Amino acid sequence: MLNPVTPAIEARLHSLLPAAAFRPDSALYLREPRGRWTGQGLVLAPANTEEVAQVVKTCAEAGVGIVPYSGGTGLVGGQLMAEGPVPVILSLERMNRIRDVYVAENVLVCDAGVILADIQKAAADIGRLFPLSLASEGSARIGGLLATNAGGVNVLRYGNARAQCLGLEVVRPDGTIWHGLTRLRKDNTGYDLRDLMIGAEGTLGVITGAALKLAPRPVGVGAALMAVPSPAAALELLALAGERIGDGVSAFEIMHRQGFDFLAEVGPKVKQPFDDIPAWCVLIDVGLPAGLPPEAALEGLFEAAFAAGLVTDGVIAQALGQRQELWDIRENIPEANRRIGSVSSHDISLPLSAVPDFIARAPGMLAGIGDFRINCFGHLGDGNLHYNVFPAQGRTRAAYEDVRPAVKRALHDLVHAMDGSVSAEHGIGRLKVDDLERYGDPVKLAMLRAIKAALDPQGIMNPGAVLRQGR
Structure with missing residues (x-):
C-alpha cells in the first residue's frame, strides 16, 4: 500500500x-488538456538529476507515489493521479539545459525538461534536423x-520517438541513477534498457536526460494537398508516392x-484551399536533397495520380509560406x-490495408448508438487515425455522456477485431488501463506486470498508469 505525502515527508x-x-x-x-480529470499532489521541480534522485529516494523510503x-x-491521464494517497508530482520544467551538441556525430544531449521546439531550434x-514534430511541440x-514514445507527423520517414534516441539517463524507483546516456549506434551488451524505458510512461523510472539523433536537413521541402475520391484511393496514392519519391x-x-x-464553424481561422471542400484529401510533405525540386516531384506525382483516377484536384505549395x-x-x-x-476521441492504428474498410464500417455501427458527427483524420502513412466522435449540430457533448x-x-x-491497436501514439496512461486489460494478450500482460514488479516492487512510480495498481 502506498502512503500519502505527510507534513513530515514534506519537511524532509x-x-x-x-x-x-x-x-x-x-x-x-x-x-x-481535455478537462475531464483533476489530479492531486505536492508539486516539486528539481533542477538536476541529483535532486531528482533525492526526491525519488525519499519517496521510496516513505512509500509515497x-x-x-x-x-x-x-x-x-498519465500525468495526473485523481485518486488514492496524495503523491509527489515531479515536474521536469527546471531541467531545461541542452548539455552538449556533437555536430560530427549528429547527436544532441539534453535534459529531459527541454521543450521539443527548443531542441528543433x-x-x-547547426544545420541539422530533429524530426520529431507534433502539434504540442511548443510546450x-x-x-x-520519450516516456510515451510519441509519434507525430514524421513517423513515416523518421520513426517514433524511440527511433530518434540513442541513450537515456534515468532515476530508478530506489533513487539510484542509471547512466545510460550513450551516443553509440551499436551496443549489444545485454537487454536494451533504453527501449524498455521509452514508452513506459514513467512507471519504471524518471527519464532525466537523453542523447538524441539528429538528421540532415533536406535541401528542398514542399507540400501538396490533394483531393482523393476515397480512403482506398488515398492508400493507393501513398504507394504511388513511395514509388516515385521514395x-x-x-x-x-x-x-x-x-x-x-x-475550422469554419469555430476556428482557428485558416485559409481554405478549395472553393468546394472534398470529402477526403491528403496532405503530402516531402524533403529532398539538392537537385530535386520538391514542386516538380509533387507535380509529377499529381499528374500520375490524376491519370490513375486517384486524385481529383490539388494545391501544390510554390513557396514556404504556402506550405x-x-x-x-x-x-x-x-x-x-x-x-x-468531442463525445469520445480515439487514437487508433490499423494495418494499412484495413484502414479503408474500418472507415467504411465504423459510421454505420455508430449510427446504431446515436446521432453523431465524425471527424476522422491522421497519419495514414503509418496507419494511425484520430477517429473522433462529436455531438450532432446544435447539441453539446454533455447530452451524450450516457452513450x-x-x-x-x-x-x-x-x-481489435481488425488486428489494430486502441492506443497508437498517445499511450495508455490511466484512461486506457481497462482497454489494455480487455484487448491485451494475456502473456504480454503477465510480462509487463513481471517487469513492473521487478523494477518497481513498491509500485511508487506513476501508480495506476499503464497497469492497474495492485495487479
Whole structure:
C-alpha cells in the first residue's frame, strides 16, 4: 500500500531541496488538456538529476507515489493521479539545459525538461534536423515524449520517438541513477534498457536526460494537398508516392471534410484551399536533397495520380509560406475539435490495408448508438487515425455522456477485431488501463506486470498508469 505525502515527508523534502524546487501554485499541474480529470499532489521541480534522485529516494523510503510531469500535454491521464494517497508530482520544467551538441556525430544531449521546439531550434542552428514534430511541440518536453514514445507527423520517414534516441539517463524507483546516456549506434551488451524505458510512461523510472539523433536537413521541402475520391484511393496514392519519391516523403496525412467544417464553424481561422471542400484529401510533405525540386516531384506525382483516377484536384505549395498555410489546416484541426467538444476521441492504428474498410464500417455501427458527427483524420502513412466522435449540430457533448462508453467500446472492439491497436501514439496512461486489460494478450500482460514488479516492487512510480495498481 502506498502512503500519502505527510507534513513530515514534506519537511524532509524541504531539508533536501532549495525553495525554488517547490511549486506553491499547483493548479496548473492538476488538470489535463481535455478537462475531464483533476489530479492531486505536492508539486516539486528539481533542477538536476541529483535532486531528482533525492526526491525519488525519499519517496521510496516513505512509500509515497511519484507522478512524473513533463509538459502536461498528454491526453490519456498519465500525468495526473485523481485518486488514492496524495503523491509527489515531479515536474521536469527546471531541467531545461541542452548539455552538449556533437555536430560530427549528429547527436544532441539534453535534459529531459527541454521543450521539443527548443531542441528543433538547436538542431537547426547547426544545420541539422530533429524530426520529431507534433502539434504540442511548443510546450511538450522531451522526457515525456520519450516516456510515451510519441509519434507525430514524421513517423513515416523518421520513426517514433524511440527511433530518434540513442541513450537515456534515468532515476530508478530506489533513487539510484542509471547512466545510460550513450551516443553509440551499436551496443549489444545485454537487454536494451533504453527501449524498455521509452514508452513506459514513467512507471519504471524518471527519464532525466537523453542523447538524441539528429538528421540532415533536406535541401528542398514542399507540400501538396490533394483531393482523393476515397480512403482506398488515398492508400493507393501513398504507394504511388513511395514509388516515385521514395524516402523523400516525410508525412502523409488524411483529412475528412468534417475537419474543414469545424475550422469554419469555430476556428482557428485558416485559409481554405478549395472553393468546394472534398470529402477526403491528403496532405503530402516531402524533403529532398539538392537537385530535386520538391514542386516538380509533387507535380509529377499529381499528374500520375490524376491519370490513375486517384486524385481529383490539388494545391501544390510554390513557396514556404504556402506550405505553412497547408500545414496550418492540419495542425489546427485538433484545436477546432477541442472547441466543438468531442463525445469520445480515439487514437487508433490499423494495418494499412484495413484502414479503408474500418472507415467504411465504423459510421454505420455508430449510427446504431446515436446521432453523431465524425471527424476522422491522421497519419495514414503509418496507419494511425484520430477517429473522433462529436455531438450532432446544435447539441453539446454533455447530452451524450450516457452513450460515451458505448461509443468507445464499439469502436475499440472493431479496431481489435481488425488486428489494430486502441492506443497508437498517445499511450495508455490511466484512461486506457481497462482497454489494455480487455484487448491485451494475456502473456504480454503477465510480462509487463513481471517487469513492473521487478523494477518497481513498491509500485511508487506513476501508480495506476499503464497497469492497474495492485495487479
